Amino acid sequence: MVEAYITIQTGAGTTRDVVEQVRTLDSVRRASIVAGEFDIVAEVEAESERELLTLITEEIQDIEGVGRTSTCIVLG
Known part of the structure; x- marks a missing residue:
């Protein structure tokens, strides 16, 4: 099993739509909008x-x- 964190930059005004779509993917355990x-x-x-x-x-x-x-990728 491979665990990882994926950070995503989005286009202006698309973040909410993108996070909702990411959350529907089977391999995604959690997806959050963040600042930075x-x-x-x-x-x-x-x-x-x-x-x-x-x-x-x-x-x-x-x-x-x-x-x-x-x-x-999570190492341990």
């Missing part, structure tokens, strides 16, 4: 690194309004 460099932090869990990569590149980054993402 990024607009959303999502806590995710995937079966493998390949599944995590698919979640990021084919699901999260495909959501309209998502700009840059950054991923922090």
Whole structure:
């Protein structure tokens, strides 16, 4: 099992819509709007690194309004 935090920058005025869509994804345990460099932090869990990569590149980054993402994999 791979756990990670994904930070997401969104386009102006899209944060609420993006976080609602992120929350519907099966691998997302929690997603919150935050203040700072990024607009959303999502806590995710995937079966493998390949599944995590698919979640990021084919699901999260495909959501309209998502700009840059950054991923922090939990080590322990």
